[in-house]
Each structure stands twice: as C-alpha cells, then as structure tokens.
Amino acid sequence: MTESISKTILQARPLDEQKAEMGEPFSCVLTDSSPENKFAQDCSNDERVRFFFKLPSRFKIPTPLGNYNPDWAVVFEGDARVYFVAETKSSTVEQDRRQAENLKIDCGRKHFELSEDVVFRDVTELDGLVA
Numbered sequence: 001m002t003e004s005i006s007k008t009i010l011q012a013r014p015l016d017e018q019k020a021e022m023g024e025p026f027s028c029v030l031t032d033s034s035p036e037n038k039f040a041q042d043c044s045n046d047e048r049v050r051f052f053f054k055l056p057s058r059f060k061i062p063t064p065l066g067n068y069n070p071d072w073a074v075v076f077e078g079d080a081r082v083y084f085v086a087e088t089k090s091s092t093v094e095q096d097r098r099q100a101e102n103l104k105i106d107c108g109r110k111h112f113e114l115s116e117d118v119v120f121r122d123v124t125e126l127d128g129l130v131a
Contacts, residue, residue, distance in 0.1 A: 030054065035124060036071060039088040042126040043074060049126070050077045055084075063107035065100055070108055070120070074129060083119045083129050084112060092122050 031037040031054070043052040052074040060067035072085040087097075087105060094102045105122055112120035121129055 033088070035088045035090050039072065039085070039123075039126060043072075046126060048076050048130065050075045050079075061108055061111050063104050065103055065107070068104040068108050074126075076130070081117055081119060083121065084108075085121060085123055085129065087122055088124065089122075090124060092124055092128075 031040055036054075040052070040054070043049045052072060055070055055073060057069055060069055062068075070084045071088050072083075074083045074085065075081070076083070087101070089097060091097065109120050109122075112118045119129075123129055
C-alpha cells in the first residue's frame, strides 16, 4: 500500500533549536540564499520529490581546504537513490565562483563517487537533478 504524501509550503516561524529533536520535521526550511530558497520552494511544489532536507551544518566532508558542507539531500518518488546537491548557486559556471569554492565542490564530487547510491550534482535549480 502506497501512502500519498502531501506537501505544502508552510509559513516560517522561529524555531527553538534547544527543543528540536534530531530528525523531527520542521514547518519551514532555513536557507542561506535566494537560489536555496527557490530550490526549497521547487522541491515543495514538485510531485516527483518524495522528501528533501537541508543538510545540517554539522554534516561535513573534510577536504584539504577545510570542511565542506553540501546543501541538500533529495529523494524522488519511486527512487531509492539519494541526490546530494553540492551548491544551489545562481551559476554552475566555475569562472563565476571563487576558486576555493570550486575546489571544495570537486572534493565533494570525488567523495560521493565512492557510493553507488548517491548522485552528487552542482545545480542552479531542481530540474538540474532530473535532467
């Protein structure tokens, strides 16, 4: 029996981080930029997305340049694969970003190549994951 999942964009409200349980769903997604906000809205509105979450800042990949924190984990309906989105920047053109940022993204890409169940992509929007 398949359970229907309903998704809506809910009003953001202040969170008491002291009371939040690990893994407890929130009624909002805290984003760091306009592209991240758009990505979260697109995930909320897209029927193909089973669930998504912003990775916590404590989720870190060690790199020679310091720790790297990917932005998102996304699972699509009917797919057991987890997609990690490297960065939800306004551009995926490397020349438009800082060199250190590009190197950390490259390290993240290499890190996730070790897993067959994770696809690591650098995208500007949700459609970049399914293209």
